[in-house]
Amino acid sequence: MWRSWASSPGRVQTAPASYSNFACSSFKDIQSLCKEENHCSSSPKKPSIFHRVRIVTSVLRNWSPAQTNPEPSPKPESSPPPAQAAQPCASLPGAGSDGDQSVVIYFTSLRVVRKTFEDCSAVRTILRGFRVKIDERDLSMDAGFLDELKAILGRRKVTLPRVFIGGKYVGGAEEIRQLHETGELKKLLGGLPIAAGVCDDCGGYRFVLCDNCDGSRKVYNEKTGFRICTACNENGLIRCHSCSYVHL
Numbered sequence: 258m259w260r261s262w263a264s265s266p267g268r269v270q271t272a273p274a275s276y277s278n279f280a281c282s283s284f285k286d287i288q289s290l291c292k293e294e295n296h297c298s299s300s301p302k303k304p305s306i307f308h309r310v311r312i313v314t315s316v317l318r319n320w321s322p323a324q325t326n327p328e329p330s331p332k333p334e335s336s337p338p339p340a341q342a343a344q345p346c347a348s349l350p351g352a353g354s355d356g357d358q359s360v361v362i363y364f365t366s367l368r369v370v371r372k373t374f375e376d377c378s379a380v381r382t383i384l385r386g387f388r389v390k391i392d393e394r395d396l397s398m399d400a401g402f403l404d405e406l407k408a409i410l411g412r413r414k415v416t417l418p419r420v421f422i423g424g425k426y427v428g429g430a431e432e433i434r435q436l437h438e439t440g441e442l443k444k445l446l447g448g449l450p451i452a453a454g455v456c457d458d459c460g461g462y463r464f465v466l467c468d469n470c471d472g473s474r475k476v477y478n479e480k481t482g483f484r485i486c487t488a489c490n491e492n493g494l495i496r497c498h499s500c501s502y503v504h505l
Contacts, residue, residue: 358423363418
């Protein structure tokens with residue numbers, strides 16, 4: 258059948274003798290490279306300039322005397338805390354026999370600014386708890402109270418509430434709370450007249466409608482016709498004569 262592979266008459270081609278010793282001019286002999294590396298490693302290296310500098314630096318450092326610990330630098334003196342702003346020494350103008358025995362509070366009943374409204378309500382509640390006579394001056398009912406308070410404190414901007422006891426300025430919401438917690442407010446209000454109760458004329462609002470214009474702020478005259486009423490404020494109200502002091 259098939260002939261065996263070994264008995265095939267094919268010729269086996271052998272590499273020519275010229276290719277047995279292959280050499281290329283672009284490669285170096287590996288043995289020569291290894292000999293050169295060994296030769297280089299055996300030759301001693303000269304110390305570099307950086308090594309000499311390190312030696313000189315270490316010698317000079319050993320010869321230099323030991324440095325003493327430096328004295329700590331003095332700490333800067335702390336500036337004293339700024340003094341708190343003193344409360345203005347103010348008093349109500351024209352405070353007579355009634356004014357010296359009264360409690361006056363400037364506040365607002367509007368809920369435009371929540372914190373201001375809450376402070377005013379808290380101070381009024383504290384003062385009413387002592388059941389003393391209080392002159393409540395609501396800036397939302399009469400804008401003239403704002404100009405009056407600015408003139409008393411000598412400020413262009415004021416915050417509410419503001420409290421006067423016996424004709425003298427006491428402070429705002431924080432001062433009233435602190436005096437109430439320490440018991441000093443009770444001493445200041447001691448001996449003041451007791452409140453008579455809710456007024457029958459105004460119902461405790463301290464204001465009533467104007468008698469001249471009935472709150473319309475306009476009065477009629479046959480000669481000049483309608484004109485603005487000068488007896489009331491911008492809301493057509495006047496202070497109650499039964500429970501309020503005279504407008505300053």
